[in-house]
Amino acid sequence: MSGSEPFFAGEGITLRFGGVTALRDVAFSVSKGTVHAMIGPNGAGKTSLFNVITGLYEPDAGAIRFSGKSLTGLPPHAVAQSGIVRTFQNLEIFTNMSVLENVVTGAHLSVKYGPLDFFLRTPRYFREERRLREEARAELSFVGLDADVSLPAAQLPFGSQRMLEIARALAAHPRLLLLDEPAAGLNIRETSALGELIRRIVARGVTVVMVEHDMALVMDISDRVTVLNYGEVLADGTPAEVQRNPAVVAAYLGEEA
Amino acid sequence: MPFSSFLQFIVSGVTVGATYGLTALGFTMIFNTTGIINFAQGEFVMLGGMLAVFSMKWGGLPLPVAVPLSVLLVTAMGVGVDRLTIRPMRGKPAVSLVIVTIGVSILLRGGAMLIFGKDTHALPPFSEGAAIPLGGASLLPQSIWVVGITLAVLVAMKVFFDRTITGKAMLACACDRKAASLMGINVDVMVTVSFAFSALVGALGGVILAPITLTAYDVGILLGLKGFAACILGGLGNPFGAVAGGLIIGVLESLGAGFLSSGYKDAIAFVILLALLFLRPSGLFGKASADRV
Amino acid sequence: MSSNRGKGSAAGLAAFAAIIAAAPFLLPDYYQSVLIVAGLFAILSMGLNLLMGYAGQISLGHAAFYGLSAYASGILTTTFHWPVPAGIAAGVVLSGVTAALIGIPTLKLKGHYLAMGTLGFGVIVYIVFNEAVGLTAGPSGLTGIPRLSAFGKTFSTDREYYFVVWGTAFVLFVLARNLVRSRMGRALRAIHTSESAASVLGIDVARYKAFVFVLSAVYAGIAGALYAHFVTFVSPGSFSFHASIQIVTMVVLGGMASLWGAVAGAVFLTVLPEWLRAIEDYDILVYGAILVLTMRFLPGGLAEGAERARGTLVSAFRRKSPASAAAASGAEGRKP
Ligand SMILES: Nc1ncnc2c1ncn2[C@@H]1O[C@H](COP(=O)(O)OP(=O)(O)O)[C@@H](O)[C@H]1O
Ligand SMILES: [Mg+2]
Numbered sequence: 001m002s003g004s005e006p007f008f009a010g011e012g013i014t015l016r017f018g019g020v021t022a023l024r025d026v027a028f029s030v031s032k033g034t035v036h037a038m039i040g041p042n043g044a045g046k047t048s049l050f051n052v053i054t055g056l057y058e059p060d061a062g063a064i065r066f067s068g069k070s071l072t073g074l075p076p077h078a079v080a081q082s083g084i085v086r087t088f089q090n091l092e093i094f095t096n097m098s099v100l101e102n103v104v105t106g107a108h109l110s111v112k113y114g115p116l117d118f119f120l121r122t123p124r125y126f127r128e129e130r131r132l133r134e135e136a137r138a139e140l141s142f143v144g145l146d147a148d149v150s151l152p153a154a155q156l157p158f159g160s161q162r163m164l165e166i167a168r169a170l171a172a173h174p175r176l177l178l179l180d181e182p183a184a185g186l187n188i189r190e191t192s193a194l195g196e197l198i199r200r201i202v203a204r205g206v207t208v209v210m211v212e213h214d215m216a217l218v219m220d221i222s223d224r225v226t227v228l229n230y231g232e233v234l235a236d237g238t239p240a241e242v243q244r245n246p247a248v249v250a251a252y253l254g255e256e257a
Numbered sequence: 258m259p260f261s262s263f264l265q266f267i268v269s270g271v272t273v274g275a276t277y278g279l280t281a282l283g284f285t286m287i288f289n290t291t292g293i294i295n296f297a298q299g300e301f302v303m304l305g306g307m308l309a310v311f312s313m314k315w316g317g318l319p320l321p322v323a324v325p326l327s328v329l330l331v332t333a334m335g336v337g338v339d340r341l342t343i344r345p346m347r348g349k350p351a352v353s354l355v356i357v358t359i360g361v362s363i364l365l366r367g368g369a370m371l372i373f374g375k376d377t378h379a380l381p382p383f384s385e386g387a388a389i390p391l392g393g394a395s396l397l398p399q400s401i402w403v404v405g406i407t408l409a410v411l412v413a414m415k416v417f418f419d420r421t422i423t424g425k426a427m428l429a430c431a432c433d434r435k436a437a438s439l440m441g442i443n444v445d446v447m448v449t450v451s452f453a454f455s456a457l458v459g460a461l462g463g464v465i466l467a468p469i470t471l472t473a474y475d476v477g478i479l480l481g482l483k484g485f486a487a488c489i490l491g492g493l494g495n496p497f498g499a500v501a502g503g504l505i506i507g508v509l510e511s512l513g514a515g516f517l518s519s520g521y522k523d524a525i526a527f528v529i530l531l532a533l534l535f536l537r538p539s540g541l542f543g544k545a546s547a548d549r550v
Numbered sequence: 551m552s553s554n555r556g557k558g559s560a561a562g563l564a565a566f567a568a569i570i571a572a573a574p575f576l577l578p579d580y581y582q583s584v585l586i587v588a589g590l591f592a593i594l595s596m597g598l599n600l601l602m603g604y605a606g607q608i609s610l611g612h613a614a615f616y617g618l619s620a621y622a623s624g625i626l627t628t629t630f631h632w633p634v635p636a637g638i639a640a641g642v643v644l645s646g647v648t649a650a651l652i653g654i655p656t657l658k659l660k661g662h663y664l665a666m667g668t669l670g671f672g673v674i675v676y677i678v679f680n681e682a683v684g685l686t687a688g689p690s691g692l693t694g695i696p697r698l699s700a701f702g703k704t705f706s707t708d709r710e711y712y713f714v715v716w717g718t719a720f721v722l723f724v725l726a727r728n729l730v731r732s733r734m735g736r737a738l739r740a741i742h743t744s745e746s747a748a749s750v751l752g753i754d755v756a757r758y759k760a761f762v763f764v765l766s767a768v769y770a771g772i773a774g775a776l777y778a779h780f781v782t783f784v785s786p787g788s789f790s791f792h793a794s795i796q797i798v799t800m801v802v803l804g805g806m807a808s809l810w811g812a813v814a815g816a817v818f819l820t821v822l823p824e825w826l827r828a829i830e831d832y833d834i835l836v837y838g839a840i841l842v843l844t845m846r847f848l849p850g851g852l853a854e855g856a857e858r859a860r861g862t863l864v865s866a867f868r869r870k871s872p873a874s875a876a877a878a879s880g881a882e883g884r885k886p
Contacts, residue, residue, distance in 0.1 A: 054750045080752035092747035094740050096807070105740050109752040111733040118732035119725055125732070172751055294662050342842055350742075352606045353845050355662055356802055359610070360841025363795060367835035478791060482673065485666050520681040527670035534667050535655040 005068060007032035007207060008176055013062030015048055015231075022048040023059070024231045030176075030224070035202055036209045037218045037239075040228035041251070046211040047089055049228070050178050054086050055079040066176065081109060086178035087165040089211070093153050100149035102164055103136035106171030139167040143197055159190045163197075170201070177201060179210040183217055195221050219243070227251075258516065261393025266511045268391070272400040272469060274507015275407040276302070277526075278500035279462030280484025281491060282410070283455030285499045288488075290427060290444070290451040293351055296358040297338060299481015300365035301456045304331045305463025306472035307369055310378045320381055328460045334365075335456025339449050347445075362477070369474040380467035403465045410458060411500060418496075423450060459484075479523055483510075486530035492540030502540070562810075563724065570716045574709050582708040584824055586780060589715035590773045591816035595800040596719075596726050596809055597769025602798070603806035604730060605762045606742030607657065608665040611672030612797050615645040615767040617679060617789025619774035621686055624695045624784050629685075635700045638775040645771030646764050653763035658756045664763070672794055679786035691785025698779040711780055718776065719813075722769060726809055729765075738762055739807070792834065799837045802844050805851030814852050 008030040015023040023045045030036045038046050051057040053064060055076040064071040071079055094102050117125040140149060143163045147156060153164060162182060169177055183191045195217050198208055212218050225242045227235040235245045242248055280302050287295040308327035312318045342357050383402045388395035417424040427447055429437045438444045487506045491498025506526050514522035574582055594616060601607050619641030627637040656667040679686050686692060698705045705711050729735050737758050740748035749755045778784050804815025823833055848855055
């Protein structure tokens with residue numbers, strides 16, 4: 001049985017805020033090396049689910065397993081240590097840092113020097129800092145951000161800030177990347193570049209779970225889709241199956257058409 | 258300890274605690290609309306007492322005029338503080354806003370020292386009459402005023418929140434600032450109203466307490482801090498918890514001073530505050546909440 | 551760019567060391583004691599800036615950590631006749647351990663609980679200094695504290711003490727700068743803008759906040775012990791709420807997240823009252839005005855002001871001769 005355990009899965013996830021039930025008995029299962037989309041109307045609970053996965057919210061019930069280990073009850077930094085990193089729907093870039101420093105900060109967990117090294121500035125400190133900056137530059141060009149890296153991050157245009165968040169997340173070397181509405185606020189050209197970028201991320205061996213409203217993008221790049229509605233799973237399947245599901249059409253796609 | 262002195266400590270604890278509660282209410286209102294802790298809250302309390310004292314002393318006004326006038330002036334100052342220092346800082350990090358309120362608090366305190374001097378002053382009690390005996394303890398008529406006015410403020414607030422549009426809008430701000438502004442609630446106006454309201458209840462607390470505990474330019478620091486302790490005790494953001502927290506702190510402080518040592522009296526509220534921050538930061542009546550991202 | 555920055559900062563440190571070495575010989579003797587006090591405040595505000603400017607956490611009770619160490623070292627060396635270095639070490643450890651006890655639970659909370667927690671703590675400590683007369687000698691203060699002596703040498707003149715204090719300040723400056731430009735410094739600044747984003751990148755937010763709080767209390771403890779063995783007398787008045795606000799004001803005026811700013815703010819606000827004797831009683835108003843106005847109009851403090859002034863100069867210069875201006879701006883590098 002354990003041999004067939006999915007790479008990443010949750011079950012029975014329930015989250016309440018006072019009277020509001022943001023998530024009710026949610027289950028999902030994600031295979032390694034795939035793009036898995038979470039869709040659903042605003043307020044369906046998609047961001048809340050990401051918050052539960054990354055340990056920012058504590059669910060009232062439910063279990064999440066990743067790569068054979070339980071994530072239940074872990075604080076956010078421990079979830080990150082296990083290899084899960086995310087971006088935010090409402091951009092949480094570090095506005096008090098340069099573009100490059102944002103990405104270097106993303107590599108926090110990979111830094112191999114201790115307090116003595118940086119307080120006393122040992123050769124190891126300099127070596128690691130050089131490596132971090134080089135890798136950060138590489139991630140920035142990987143996501144196609146060719147702005148001046150010493151610019152304050154807050155001065156980047158919105159679309160570039162989205163790419164910066166992805167570069168920062170990639171610098172953490174995740175095995176699972178969670179993207180919360182990565183296409184929101186992007187223009188058509190930027191969106192198609194994003195689709196291509198996500199493919200390249202998967203090609204690096206990273207599994208991607210993304211919340212997205214742009215149906216063309218979702219249908220184009222996802223291997224599987226989970227539909228949430230009012231905090232409950234409404235449907236789950238391949239993009240084609242979901243598109244044909246009458247309940248989904250009624251609740252969500254119909255609304256769009 | 259004889260029962261009569263125990264009762265006496267309770268009576269004076271409730272009296273002082275009611276003002277802590279009003280101060281705490283002020284913290285709560287501003288926290289709810291802005292998410293920051295207003296360090297100038299204690300100065301509103303100080304100004305309430307001092308302005309009443311000096312409108313009598315220098316303006317020759319009778320007490321029944323001086324008291325409402327002082328409360329009104331402080332309310333106007335609350336609006337001024339928001340307009341001049343808080344509103345221009347919108348969108349700045351919370352640390353910066355908190356520092357600004359610290360700056361405002363020292364400006365108000367320093368200004369009061371400059372204008373009114375460093376002496377301690379008493380306001381006459383609101384009504385004449387000897388202390389009323391009560392089971393061996395004695396009850397000052399002013400204590401009745403304090404408790405009565407605090408209760409009246411609570412009732413008025415309840416009505417305000419339940420019945421008026423502004424009150425409901427303020428509660429909405431408290432629950433979710435972003436959503437409130439999306440729903441067309443003018444958050445700027447709500448913030449101004451909350452500053453006015455905080456200044457008003459703070460000044461009321463200061464003016465009703467001044468006949469009992471005396472007042473001076475620097476009483477705001479301790480009153481503000483104790484109000485904050487009350488506010489945490491009641492659960493930050495919960496107005497009724499705030500007043501309950503104030504009463505509890507007032508009584509514990511009064512009993513502590515009686516049983517233990519009066520030198521450490523002022524430390525009691527802070528020991529409670531620190532203990533709470535360690536053991537139950539969401540307060541007695543609050544519930545833990547998560548940051549939204 | 552990075553190597554430029556490295557050179558620029560080395561040049562900055564060399565200039566700092568040179569100014570420290572030269573100052574007592576250039577200024578009248580009277581200024582030495584003022585500069586010693588300025589050095590102590592520089593240590594205090596560097597420590598507080600790590601906490602406030604970098605990590606975005608406010609402590610309104612820093613004078614308590616300053617005072618705990620001053621009293622501890624004072625009492626141990628006077629009443630219990632400990633050697634001065636042992637007293638200083640004990641004072642610093644006491645400040646750090648107390649900060650850990652206060653900080654670890656408080657900093658788990660989001661929001662500004664630390665500000666209120668430390669403020670309350672500061673008031674309690676101040677009351678204890680006044681009330682525990684048997685230990686602290688109460689409001690009248692503890693007298694007869696020995697001057698600093700170590701390795702058989704007593705630092706009895708102001709000039710000698712000046713070098714002890716500013717030498718310590720220099721070392722602490724370098725350590726703080728090294729911290730700021732490391733993984734930990736980035737983690738602290740990340741926490742400042744978004745605790746959520748920091749934590750999902752693997753930064754243990756509560757641990758870092760607690761660490762930097764303890765570190766800033768250790769800085770305060772070092773300043774406190776050095777203070778006790780300089781003035782040889784401590785009384786509660788030096789460690790009141792007002793003193794905590796003074797340190798906050800130095801950090802804000804100098805510039806949040808700038809170590810140079812912390813030093814500049816401390817020196818400026820220590821020397822200024824010496825010139826403006828008239829404001830004596832009303833310095834509190836000046837502090838209030840500085841806090842409000844700096845936050846509103848120059849959020850980066852003196853450090854930002856200097857940076858802007860330099861920018862204006864460079865661009866004015868550049869208009870005249872493009873080549874030399876570019877060279878000038880490159881050589882200066884960025885400040886930490
Ligand atoms: N921190 C919170 N406090 C209270 N309610 C919340 C919080 N976070 C989310 N919610 C509620 O949970 C529900 C789901 O929200 P969310 O997960 O953001 O939806 P989505 O990302 O699908 O648009 C909404 O009703 C929202 O108001
Ligand atoms: Mg969402």
